[in-house]
Amino acid sequence: MMRWRLLVLDIREGARRHPSRIVLPFAGIALGMFILAVVLGIVAGLRQQAHSAIAELGVNSFAILPLADDPSLPALPLTRRHAELLRGNLPAEAVTAYQAGESLLDGKTVRILHADEYLWRVRPWPILAGRPLDADDMRNRTAVAVISDSLSRETGWTIGQAISIGPETVRVAGIVSIESGAMESVSASPRLSPGDRVVIVPWTLPAYWAQSPVPREDSLDIIFVRSRAAESPGPVVSAARRLLGDPHYACAPLSWITPATLVAQLQKLRQRILMAGGLLAALCLLMSGITLGSLMCANVQARIPEIGLRRALGASPADIGLIFVLEAVFLTACATLLGAGTAAMLLPFTARALPVPVATGFSLLLLPMATSILLGIAFSLAPARIAARIAPAEALRNE
Amino acid sequence: MTTPILSMEGVARWFPAPNGSVSVLQDIHLSVEPGEFVCLTGPSGSGKTTLLHLAALLDRPSAGCIRLAGQDVLSLDEEQRTGLRKHRVGMVFQRFCLLSHRSVLENVLFRFRYLDTPDREARSMALQALEHVGLTSHSDQPARLLSGGEMQRVAIARAIALPPDLLLVDEPTGNLDPATGAGIMSHFMELNRRGITIIMATHNTAVAGHAGRRLECRAGRLRETAPGGTV
Numbered sequence: 322m323m324r325w326r327l328l329v330l331d332i333r334e335g336a337r338r339h340p341s342r343i344v345l346p347f348a349g350i351a352l353g354m355f356i357l358a359v360v361l362g363i364v365a366g367l368r369q370q371a372h373s374a375i376a377e378l379g380v381n382s383f384a385i386l387p388l389a390d391d392p393s394l395p396a397l398p399l400t401r402r403h404a405e406l407l408r409g410n411l412p413a414e415a416v417t418a419y420q421a422g423e424s425l426l427d428g429k430t431v432r433i434l435h436a437d438e439y440l441w442r443v444r445p446w447p448i449l450a451g452r453p454l455d456a457d458d459m460r461n462r463t464a465v466a467v468i469s470d471s472l473s474r475e476t477g478w479t480i481g482q483a484i485s486i487g488p489e490t491v492r493v494a495g496i497v498s499i500e501s502g503a504m505e506s507v508s509a510s511p512r513l514s515p516g517d518r519v520v521i522v523p524w525t526l527p528a529y530w531a532q533s534p535v536p537r538e539d540s541l542d543i544i545f546v547r548s549r550a551a552e553s554p555g556p557v558v559s560a561a562r563r564l565l566g567d568p569h570y571a572c573a574p575l576s577w578i579t580p581a582t583l584v585a586q587l588q589k590l591r592q593r594i595l596m597a598g599g600l601l602a603a604l605c606l607l608m609s610g611i612t613l614g615s616l617m618c619a620n621v622q623a624r625i626p627e628i629g630l631r632r633a634l635g636a637s638p639a640d641i642g643l644i645f646v647l648e649a650v651f652l653t654a655c656a657t658l659l660g661a662g663t664a665a666m667l668l669p670f671t672a673r674a675l676p677v678p679v680a681t682g683f684s685l686l687l688l689p690m691a692t693s694i695l696l697g698i699a700f701s702l703a704p705a706r707i708a709a710r711i712a713p714a715e716a717l718r719n720e
Numbered sequence: 721m722t723t724p725i726l727s728m729e730g731v732a733r734w735f736p737a738p739n740g741s742v743s744v745l746q747d748i749h750l751s752v753e754p755g756e757f758v759c760l761t762g763p764s765g766s767g768k769t770t771l772l773h774l775a776a777l778l779d780r781p782s783a784g785c786i787r788l789a790g791q792d793v794l795s796l797d798e799e800q801r802t803g804l805r806k807h808r809v810g811m812v813f814q815r816f817c818l819l820s821h822r823s824v825l826e827n828v829l830f831r832f833r834y835l836d837t838p839d840r841e842a843r844s845m846a847l848q849a850l851e852h853v854g855l856t857s858h859s860d861q862p863a864r865l866l867s868g869g870e871m872q873r874v875a876i877a878r879a880i881a882l883p884p885d886l887l888l889v890d891e892p893t894g895n896l897d898p899a900t901g902a903g904i905m906s907h908f909m910e911l912n913r914r915g916i917t918i919i920m921a922t923h924n925t926a927v928a929g930h931a932g933r934r935l936e937c938r939a940g941r942l943r944e945t946a947p948g949g950t951v
Contacts (some may be wrong), residue, residue: 327833330822337821630817633778635806635834637799714779717813718769 331644332651334627335620342616343652349609350653350696351660353602354689358664360598361688364591365680366672371587375580381548382443383558384578385565387541399575401524401539403565404437407546410564414557415442418544419524424486427476432517433486435524443545451480451495458494458523465494469519484520491522554579594677606692610700613652617645617704621711628708629716642709649701650694657693661686723790725886725917726752726775731784733770744770746940748784752919754885757912759931760921761945766937768921772888775919777805789885806834810884810916814891816871820864824855824874827863831881842881849877853907869900876907880916887911889920893927905930 336343387399404418417439424433434440441453449470458465466486468478473496478484482493499519546561548554558579565575578586621628628641665685672679731748734741745767752758760768773779774786777793786793789808793801818827828849832842850856853873858866863874872892879887889908893901901924909930912918920931928934934945 327829330826334819334821626815626817627819629778630813630819630830631833632802633776633805633811634831635802637802637834640834712779714770714773717773717778717817 328647332648335617335624335645335648336652338623339620342619346609346613346616347652347656347659349605349612350656350693351663353605353609354657354660354693355664356598356605357602357689357692358661358685359668359679360594360602361685362664362668362679362681363594363598363675363677365685366678367587367591367594369680370678371584375584380580381550381554382580383546383548383554383561385544385546385561386576386578388574388576399541399544401541403570404541404544406564406570407544407561408439411546411557411560413549415439415547415549416544417443418541419521420528420540421542422528424520426484426486426518426520429472429475429518431472432519434519434521435526435528436521437524440521443547447498449496449498451493453495453497454521454523459525462525463523464489464491464526465523466491467495467497467521468493469499469517470496471499472518472520475518486520486522489526491520491526497521553581590677606696609656610696613649613697614700614704617649617701618707620648621645621704621708624708625711625716625719628711629713629719632713632716638709641711642705645705645708646698646701649704650697653693653697654690657686657689661689722754724751724787725754725756725789726750726919727787728774728781729785731774731781731786733767733774733779734782744940745774745781748942750935750942752886752917754917755912755915756917756933757909757931758917758919758933758935759928760919760935760937760942761923761925761928762937763923767940768923768937769890771937771942772811772890772919772921775886776809776811776888777801807882808885810879810882810887812872812875812879812887812889812892814894816868816875816895818863818871818874820862822863823860824850824863824866825859827874828877828881831878835882837882846877846881849881850874852880852910853877867900868896869903872896872900872904873907876904876911880911883914883916885917887916887918889918891922892920893922893924901927 385399385403399418401418404416407414408416417437419434419436419440421435422433424431436454438454438456438459441448448467451467454465454467457463466484468484473479473493478493480493480496483490484493497519499517546554546557548557550557558577562577564570631641631644665681665683668679668685669681672681728748728750731745731750732743733745734743748771760771762768770779774781775788777786777788780794788804791804793804796804819830822830825843825846828846829842831846835842837845847856847859850859853876855870855873855877858870863871866874872895876892879889887908892904892908896904905927908918908920912932918931920927921937922928936943936945
C-alpha cells in the first residue's frame, strides 16, 4: 500500500512543482480526446444504424426516394401513380409509400406521415395500443391517426383523443413505437428517428398540415418494397427499375436504397467522419504531445537535484526514467478522463440534436484511454532517457 | 586488524575540458577505519565534494582503486554499486536536498524509497531518526516551512534513518548561522559516538575541530593535518 502511495507521490512531484505549466498540454489532450470520443461515437452510431436498418427492414427490402433537392430536376418526381405501378406489376411483393411533412401541434413540431394501409407490412413497427391504419381508413378518408409512443408520452394523448391538425380534427386510433428510421435517415428528407414525435394519417386525407407551398396531393417522399424472397432484393430492384424507367411514367432520377447501398453509404460517411474527425483529433493530440514533451524536458531540468538525491538513495537510471514516463502517462490519462469522459457523459443528452446517429456509453473511453497511454509514453521517452542519463554527481552539484 | 570502511589507493579524477582535461584529484591515498570521524577541509574547488562523490560511489575515478568495506567498487557494475550505496552509505548535502512539497516524515521515509524495508518498520525507523534530531513534533509539517537548521536536521534524520556504515556529509553548516551550526555538529558527534563512521567536508576550520582526524585537500591532493589515520 505504502509503495503505491510513494509511487503516486513521485508522479505528483512534477505537477506540484509547476502546476501552471501542465495547463496547456492538459487542456490540449482533453480537447483532442473529447473530439476523438465524439468521432468514435458517431462512427459507432453509423455502424449501429447500418445494422439496425438491415435488422428492421430485412435484407430483402429496399427504398426508392427522389434524388436530394436539385433545382434542375422536375418537381415532385415520385407520385402515388408510381407506387401503384409497382404494386400492380409486382403483386408478390409488399409495396408501401408515404409523404412526410411537419406541423405544429400544441406548440410542438410533429412529423406527419401520409401513409397507406401497407405501411405495417413493410415497416413492422410495433403497435402498442389500438390499431394500425387499414384499407377502410383509406377508402373512407377516415379522420384517424396513429401516433408515436413518444408523442403519446409527451402529450398524454391516448386512443380516442381528438387532435387538431390545421383546420381539421383527427382521432387517435393507435399508438406505435417508431423503433428506427434508419432507411429514411440516409436521405435529407424524410428523416425519422426513434423518439420522434410522429402522427401517421391516411394518405387519402388532404394535406391540411401543409404550409406553403402545398405539395401535390399524390406526391411521395419514399416508396418501400419488401421482396418475398428471403435473400437479396436484386431481381425485384431490377424489375422496379425497368417499370419506373418507362418514359410513359415520366419518372425523374431516383435514389435506390438497398441494404447493400445503405451499408456502403453509411460506410463512406463513416470513413469521411473518421478521416476528418480523426485528423483533427490527431493534430490536437500531436500538438499537445509536443507541448507535453517540452513540459517533461523542463520538468527534468527543474528536478535535477531531486534526481541526484534519488540516485544517492539508491535509484537506478531505469527508476529515474520511469518517474517521468509515469508522470506523463498519469497526466494524459487524467486529461483523457476529463475530455473523453465529458464527451461520453454529454453525448446521450445531445445525440438527438446532432445531424448524425451517435452511439453512447463509457466504452467510448477505451480507445482514448489506450491512446493516452501511448501518447504519454511516446512523448516522455526522450525526456525520461535524458533524466536517466544524468550523472548523479553532476546532478548533486546542481543542488 | 579491522578492514577499513573506506580505502582509496592512487585515486585520481579529471574531467574533460575544451583544452584537454581538468584534474580535480590526483594520487589520493586514504584509509578510514570504522568509527572514525574524519574532516576534509580546504578551500572551495579543492576537490572535497568530488572526493565525497567518489566515496559514495556516485562517481567513478579516472584512475586508482576504491574499496568500500573491503570490496573493490570498480569491479562492480552499476546495479551492484547502487545496491552497495543504498544499503551502506548515507549522505547529507549542503543545501539539504529536501522535497519541499512533502512533509518532514515523508522526506525521512524517502530514505527507504528504493529499499525493500517493510512499511511499518520503515515508519518506525524514520520516527526514531526524527526523535534523535528532535523533530518528532514537526513530522507532518511541509519541509518548505522549516528553518535552515531544521531542514538540515531533517536531512540528517533521512541519512541516519537506516543507520549507514559510512556517513558522508558535505558542508553541513555552510548555510547556517554559527549557533545552529554548533547544534548540528553536536548531532554528528553524537552519531559518531554511536559508532557511525563520518567523513565530513567543510571549509570551516572551527567545525573541523570537532573531528578526530583532519585532512586538508589542496590542489587536488590530501594532507593529514591532525594525527589519527593514514594518508
